Amino acid sequence: MITFTCQRHSQAQAVFYLSFLHLRHYFGEVKVSLSLTDRNNNKKQRLNVKARMRLVGLTGGIASGKSTVSNLFKSQGVPVVDADLVARDVLKKDSGGYKKVVAAFGEDILQDNGEVDRAKLGQIVFSDPGKRQLLNRLMAPFISSGIFLEILKQWLKGQKVIILDIPLLFEAKMDSWTKPIIVVWVDTETQLQRLLARDKTNEEDARNRINAQMALDIKRSKADIIINNTGSLEELEEQFQKVLAQVMRPLTWTEFWLSRQGAITALIFTIMAVVVGRNVFRR
C-alpha cells in the first residue's frame, strides 16, 4: 500500500486529487491510498485504488494445444493476438511480404488465382532447413510489425491483459516482450498423433514439422507457467482455471506504466509537475 497525504485547498493537492481519481478509475488491484487533510490536519478523505495490464506469452510446439488454450482465454473475454493469423496476412496476395516471398521462392508456390499455395510452401520449407530459414528471415519483420500493430490496437482499446499466441516465441527471440510465458506442453507421441489427426498428413511430414521447432522440453524449461496438455480436454480446462487466476493477478507498477492508462497517468503527472513547478518558481 502506498500512502499520500496532502493539505486541502492547495493547488498541488487538487491536481493530486484529480490524478488519483483517474488512477482509481483505471486501476485494478494494486492498492494506492490517498489521504486528504484539512488545515487542522484532520483526515478528511481516503481513496483506495487498484491496478491491471500485461503482455502474456503463449507458446508451445506445433499441435501442442495453443489454439485450444487461446480459445479458452477468448471465452473468458481476454483478448488474444494470434501470430499464425498475422503470418497469414503477411502472405496475402500483393502485400509486401508476399512480394518478397514470391521473388525468393518463385511463382511455382502460387495457385492459379495468384495466392500462395500454403501446402506447397509448407512442404518446401518443412523439409529444408535452409529454405525455412530464408522464409523466416523474409517474413520476420512483417510478422513482428503485424503483432506490434495488433498489440497497439488492444492497447488503444485500454485492454490490460493481452495474450500473445506465438508458436515461435523463443525461436524468434520475442520472449523478452512477454511476462509471464505460458508453455503448452504435450509428450512427443501425443503431439505426433494429434498433428496427424488434425492435419491429415503423413508421418514424415508431421515429424519434419515437429523437428522444425525448438524441442518442447527446452521450451518447457524456459516457461513461467506450464500447461501439461497430454491429458483430456477436461484436465486442460482444470489447469486453465488456475492459469487464468495467475494471469489476471494484480499488475506490477512497471506493467501499469506500460498500459494506456499508465501513459495517460504519466501525462497527467507531467502536467501536474509543470503547474506546481511554475507556481513554486513564481513565488
Ligand SMILES: CC(C)(COP(=O)(O)OP(=O)(O)OC[C@H]1O[C@@H](n2cnc3c(N)ncnc32)[C@H](O)[C@@H]1O)[C@@H](O)C(=O)NCCC(=O)NCCS
Ligand atoms: C509455411 C506456411 C506457409 C505453411 O502454412 P500452413 O497453413 O501449412 O501452416 P500454419 O501457418 O497453419 O502453421 C501451423 C504451425 O506450423 C508451425 N510453423 C509455422 N511456421 C513455422 C516455421 N517457420 N518454423 C517452425 N514452425 C512453424 C507453427 O507451430 C504453426 O502454428 C506457414 O506456416 C508460414 O507462413 N510459416 C512462416 C511464418 C511463421 O513463421 N509463422 C509462425 C508465426 S510465429
Ligand SMILES: Nc1ncnc2c1ncn2[C@@H]1O[C@H](COP(=O)(O)OP(=O)(O)OP(=O)(O)O)[C@@H](O)[C@H]1O
Ligand atoms: N486435451 C486435448 N485432448 C484431445 N485433443 C486435443 C486436446 N488439446 C488439443 N487437442 C486437439 O489437438 C489438435 C492440436 O491442437 P491446437 O490446434 O490447439 O494446437 P496448436 O498448438 O494451436 O497447433 P499449431 O501450432 O499448429 O497452431 C487440435 O485438433 C485440437 O482439437
